[in-house]
Amino acid sequence: MTQTLFSSHTMRRAGIVLAAMSLPLLAACSSDSVEDSSAEFCNDLTTLEAEVTSMKSLVASNATLEQIQDQEDVVADAWSDVRDSAENLNSAVSDDAESAADDFQSALGDIPGDATLTEAAPQYDAAVEAYLQSLAGISSEADCA
Numbered sequence: 001m002t003q004t005l006f007s008s009h010t011m012r013r014a015g016i017v018l019a020a021m022s023l024p025l026l027a028a029c030s031s032d033s034v035e036d037s038s039a040e041f042c043n044d045l046t047t048l049e050a051e052v053t054s055m056k057s058l059v060a061s062n063a064t065l066e067q068i069q070d071q072e073d074v075v076a077d078a079w080s081d082v083r084d085s086a087e088n089l090n091s092a093v094s095d096d097a098e099s100a101a102d103d104f105q106s107a108l109g110d111i112p113g114d115a116t117l118t119e120a121a122p123q124y125d126a127a128v129e130a131y132l133q134s135l136a137g138i139s140s141e142a143d144c145a
Contacts, residue, residue, distance in 0.1 A: 037085065041142060042139070044081040045082055045097075048135060051075045051078045052075055052104075052128055054074070055068065056132075059121050059128070064117070065116075065117055072108065086098075093138060093142045096134070096137070096138050099134075100134035100135060100138060103131070103134070104130070104131040110123065111123045111124065
């Protein structure tokens with residue numbers, strides 16, 4: 001009987017020690033996934049900023065409206081990546097990113113469909129500049145380097 005009690009006590013102690021030892025490992029996994037999510041978000045945000053800057057360059061270079069609209073699609077794809085990677089971050093960052101994208105889309109939607117590039121350029125410029133400023137603030141908020 002003594003051996004059974006000793007074995008039970010030893011097993012319980014071993015279980016407690018193993019559980020205590022696994023906590024730092026779980027915490028490390030958790031912080032790694034947060035760090036990975038943050039790095040992914042920052043990379044996606046940098047890509048989005050680059051695509052929005054490309055749109056700005058297209059407007060400045062007198063590209064065709066079709067080229068600019070094609071770039072809008074590229075920006076939308078880059079935004080989709082940002083939105084997906086923001087899901088694992090705090091809600092303030094993801095909410096700010098969502099709000100900035102909504103404002104940008106709204107500004108682009110305000111440009112008349114029949115406007116020439118010359119007519120639309122100031123609105124594109126204003127929309128792009130406002131979006132880039134918002135993205136810079138979000139980048140700072142998310143501690144992107």
